[in-house]
Amino acid sequence: MCSDGRTLVVCGAGRAAGVVATAMASLGHDVMRVPGSCDADLTRAELVFACGPDEGRITELVGRVPPGCTVVNTCAPPWESTAELAAAIGRDEAGVVSNPVGSAGLDDLLAPDVIVIGADDPADACAVADVYAAITAPTVHTDVRTADLTGPARSGLCAVKRQFFAELVLLCRAVGADVESVLECLRTDRRIGVPLTRADGDHLESGECGRADRLRELAGPDAPPTLRALSCQRRSG
Numbered sequence: 081m082c083s084d085g086r087t088l089v090v091c092g093a094g095r096a097a098g099v100v101a102t103a104m105a106s107l108g109h110d111v112m113r114v115p116g117s118c119d120a121d122l123t124r125a126e127l128v129f130a131c132g133p134d135e136g137r138i139t140e141l142v143g144r145v146p147p148g149c150t151v152v153n154t155c156a157p158p159w160e161s162t163a164e165l166a167a168a169i170g171r172d173e174a175g176v177v178s179n180p181v182g183s184a185g186l187d188d189l190l191a192p193d194v195i196v197i198g199a200d201d202p203a204d205a206c207a208v209a210d211v212y213a214a215i216t217a218p219t220v221h222t223d224v225r226t227a228d229l230t231g232p233a234r235s236g237l238c239a240v241k242r243q244f245f246a247e248l249v250l251l252c253r254a255v256g257a258d259v260e261s262v263l264e265c266l267r268t269d270r271r272i273g274v275p276l277t278r279a280d281g282d283h284l285e286s287g288e289c290g291r292a293d294r295l296r297e298l299a300g301p302d303a304p305p306t307l308r309a310l311s312c313q314r315r316s317g
Contacts, residue, residue, distance in 0.1 A: 085109040086211060087124050091138060092131030096156040100129050100181065103189040107214050114140055125149050127207060129179075130165055132156040141169045150207045155180035155231050160294050162198070162224045177204045178227035195219045198227020232298065235291035240306060 090101040091114035105111045112121050114128075122128075122144050129152045130138055138159070145151060151171055155178060159165040166176040178198035181189055195212050197219060199205035205221055212219070220230075245263070252259040266272050299307040 086126045088112070088211070089114055089122060089125040089128045090131060091128065091141060092156065094132070094156070096154060096181070097129075097131035099186050099189055100131055100154060102186055104129070104211070106186075106190065107211070109211065122146065127152055127211065129154060130159060130169075132159045138165070138168060143170065145169065145171065150204045151176045152179050152208055153177065153228075155228060157294075160228060160232070160291075162228055175201070175204065176224070177208050178224045179208055180227060180231035190215065192217050196222070196227050196230050198222050198224045200224055229295075229298070232291045232295035236295035236307070 085108040087110045088104050089112045090097055090104065097113075101111050101113060112125070114122075123146050125146065127150045128141065128145055130141070131154050132138065141151075151166070151169065153159055153162040153165045153176055155162070159168075162176050162178040178196070180196055181192075192215070195209075195215065195217050197205050197208050199208070199221075200223060209219060209221075220227075248262065249259050251257075252262055296303070296307055
């Protein structure tokens with residue numbers, strides 16, 4: 081628990097907003113939600129977390145975010161671009177921080193592999209870092225545009241690895257090789273790590289797929305072949 085909790089507003093709809101709000105409350109912060117927070121409450125907010133995907137809830141912040149309050153973009157669609165979020169709510173980009181959390185569950189948010197904070201103002205970066213003070217995890221401080229790209233880059237790499245290993249499973253079966261033995265050998269190679277697949281074939285979650293698709297979109301038509309061909313299968317149901 082943080083010894084000195086902050087007053088936060090979490091806006092947006094869907095799973096990401098709920099997870100962020102729950103995580104921040106469990107870290108000892110005073111959390112409010114939009115809609116539902118009156119102007120008087122917003123004036124007390126030290127940070128506002130924008131989680132998407134409901135654009136209506138985001139635009140409710142226009143003219144209501146007090147001076148000195150840091151806006152935090154969790155990079156959930158449609159706000160993968162922190163600059164676009166800043167424009168939508170009428171804030172200078174310098175006042176908005178990129179803090180990609182994606183579609184992670186509560187446990188992942190409270191025990192992340194890494195905390196990414198992208199800010200063009202050191203004071204804003206410090207404010208967000210303080211929110212996560214109770215979490216022991218590596219923290220990467222970078223600029224806004226770089227932080228925005230880390231989510232799609234990580235999901236894109238996972239999508240490529242899963243595609244490769246899913247195709248390798250099919251090849252093993254075609255030539256009569258033992259799938260589990262091949263995968264076990266690959267796990268021992270430190271250059272590779274744990275293959276992102278099992279013999280029965282698993283897939284990226286929908287939020288991760290969206291970020292992988294975003295990476296392909298950002299790469300454009302002149303992208304290298306790997307990024308241009310990037311795609312992933314979503315779970316059905």
